[in-house]
Amino acid sequence: xxLVDKYxxxxxxxxxxxxxVDKILxxxxxxxxxxxxxxxxxxxxxxIILSKLKTIQDNSIRYANFHHLIVYGPEGNNKEYIVNRxxxxxxxxxxxxxxxxxxxxxxxxxxxxxxxxxxxxxxxVIEPNNNGFDKYLIQEIIQDYAKTEIxxxxxxxxxxxxxxxxKIDNLSxxxxxxxxxxxxxxxxxxxxxxxSNQLSKIIEPIKSRCILIKVPLPQNNDIVKTLLEISTxxxxxxxxxxxxxxxxxxxxxxxxAIWLLEFKKNKMEIEYESWKYILDDLIQKMMVCQKYNNKxxxxxxxxxxxxxxxxxxxxxxxxxxxxxxxxxxxxFDLPINxxxxxxxxxxxxxxxxxxxxxxxxxxxxxxxxxxYILNYKNNIHKLNYISEIELLEI
Numbered sequence: 001x002x003l004v005d006k007y008x009x010x011x012x013x014x015x016x017x018x019x020x021v022d023k024i025l026x027x028x029x030x031x032x033x034x035x036x037x038x039x040x041x042x043x044x045x046x047x048i049i050l051s052k053l054k055t056i057q058d059n060s061i062r063y064a065n066f067h068h069l070i071v072y073g074p075e076g077n078n079k080e081y082i083v084n085r086x087x088x089x090x091x092x093x094x095x096x097x098x099x100x101x102x103x104x105x106x107x108x109x110x111x112x113x114x115x116x117x118x119x120x121x122x123x124x125v126i127e128p129n130n131n132g133f134d135k136y137l138i139q140e141i142i143q144d145y146a147k148t149e150i151x152x153x154x155x156x157x158x159x160x161x162x163x164x165x166x167k168i169d170n171l172s173x174x175x176x177x178x179x180x181x182x183x184x185x186x187x188x189x190x191x192x193x194x195x196s197n198q199l200s201k202i203i204e205p206i207k208s209r210c211i212l213i214k215v216p217l218p219q220n221n222d223i224v225k226t227l228l229e230i231s232t233x234x235x236x237x238x239x240x241x242x243x244x245x246x247x248x249x250x251x252x253x254x255x256x257a258i259w260l261l262e263f264k265k266n267k268m269e270i271e272y273e274s275w276k277y278i279l280d281d282l283i284q285k286m287m288v289c290q291k292y293n294n295k296x297x298x299x300x301x302x303x304x305x306x307x308x309x310x311x312x313x314x315x316x317x318x319x320x321x322x323x324x325x326x327x328x329x330x331x332f333d334l335p336i337n338x339x340x341x342x343x344x345x346x347x348x349x350x351x352x353x354x355x356x357x358x359x360x361x362x363x364x365x366x367x368x369x370x371x372y373i374l375n376y377k378n379n380i381h382k383l384n385y386i387s388e389i390e391l392l393e394i
Contacts, residue, residue, distance in 0.1 A: 003265070004258045007230050008081065017078055020215060021085045028066045066090075066160065068183065070168075070207065072196040073215035076253025079195050082215060083164055086193075091122045098125065103144075105136050117141060123162040128170040135175040138182060146186035160191050168194040169201035180205045201354065217252040226254060227261055236265045275314045278307050279321065283328050286371055297375070301368060308364050318359040322350050322366060329370070341373045 071079045087096045098118040105113045115137070118125045124145050128134045142163055165171075171179065180203070183192055194210065196202055218226075224243055231238045242264060250256040263269070285300055311321055326346045330339055349366040353359050 002259075003230060003234065003262045004255055007226075007258060008078070008255055017082050017215070017218075018085070020082055020213070021089065024069070024086060024213065025089055066191050068187075068192045068194075068210040069213055070194045070196060070199070070202065070210040071213045071215060072194075072199045074217050074253075075197045076251075076255055077215050077217045078254055079215050080166065083193055083195060087123055087162065087164075095122050096120045103141050105133075105140050115141070119145070123164055125164045125166060127166045128168065128175070134171055135178050138171075138175055138178045142179070142182055143186075146182070146190040160189055162191050162193055164193045164195065166195045167197065168206075169196045169198045173203060176203045176206055180209070183209060218254055220247050220252065223247060223250070223252065223254055223257050227257055230258065230261060234265060236261065238264065275311060275316050275321075276324070278310055279324055279328065282307050282367065283325060286329075286367065286374065287332065297371065301371065304367060305364065308360060308367065311363070312360045318353050318363055319350055321363065322346055322353065325366075325370075338373060342370060345369045345373065 071083055073079060084096070098120050100116050101119050103115045103117055105115050113133070124141075126137060126141065128137070145163065146161070165179075168176070179192075183206070192210070194202070194206070199207070199212070224247065227238065227243065227246065230236075238261075246257050246260045246264075249260060282304060285304060288300075323346075326342065329342055334342075345366065349362055349369070353362045
């Protein structure tokens with residue numbers, strides 16, 4: 001088993017997010033008011049005192065005012081861990097133990113498709129695939145799960161079940177609209193927790209029905225503490241230089257740090273990601289285009305296509321590729337108007353990639369657009385530019 005699978009959800013070694021979990025629970029805990037006013041309870045009649053004590057004993061209504069949540073923040077900040085800890089504290093660890101359940105979904109043209117979904121006695125986890133099939137998952141699985149009630153043979157009957165949708169920003173607009181209707185229909189018996197990397201991709205009707213909880217990336221000292229605890233348990237020898245190298249490469253993402261610790265455990269060299277070398281080469285070619293004539297630019301764009309196709313098969317998200325290109329371009333000493341047009345074009349093409357399906361075409365068009373900006377928008381090369389239409393016809 002990889003270290004990231006073994007420890008990424010381990011509450012014994014990852015403790016820096018516990019305060020977020022506690023704050024969420026405290027805000028929904030109906031017993032808090034009783035505890036805060038405990039000194040006034042004993043001045044009341046005996047029947048009221050007994051009623052209050054019974055309320056404290058009965059866990060079924062403790063979190064009765066639980067609301068829909070959106071847990072969002074940058075990728076790699078352990079949002080899934082926070083949601084799991086939240087569920088464990090509400091229901092207990094045994095009750096939220098996941099198992100694979102097979103569902104049969106009527107998809108396109110009434111074709112039957114088998115889907116494996118992780119669920120427990122009290123919650124279900126759905127991970128959208130960013131395709132047209134997601135709306136059928138919303139319409140059938142969530143509705144079927146919301147209709148079924150939790151077994152009442154337990155000592156305390158919980159008032160609601162929870163649907164966790166991981167990466168809701170992968171859902172299309174129409175799938176999210178369908179989800180909004182489902183939320184309203186089953187709000188009394190089913191609560192929703194959405195996990196999102198980018199809040200702007202969630203439609204306003206869903207955001208307005210949820211409490212937004214932002215989870216920041218862990219600090220370097222939190223990551224170091226976690227790595228030291230894991231390395232001690234796994235008997236991995238870590239030097240100070242190793243820790244510095246890991247911290248410098250992971251961008252405050254804990255899972256990436258644990259992966260690099262895995263490299264160290266297996267005595268593998270920690271290297272720069274190969275896809276970033278490809279991007280560095282692409283960006284250098286894009287910058288060089290400012291110095292040559294139109295024929296050279298056309299030939300260079302054709303060569304760039306090979307790099308684009310290599311990126312296509314790396315399984316790296318195209319949104320990450322575009323953002324990395326933007327970040328590296330802004331490091332160059334370019335005029336402010338050029339940087340403005342680059343940022344504006346990046347936002348447009350990122351939106352196209354999110355809504356479209358053929359990402360490689362959008363990435364290629366984005367690179368051509370950047371070359372056009374570097375050649376045309378700069379006044380120094382305005383007399384010797386290649387038109388945008390000519391570029392797109394290559």
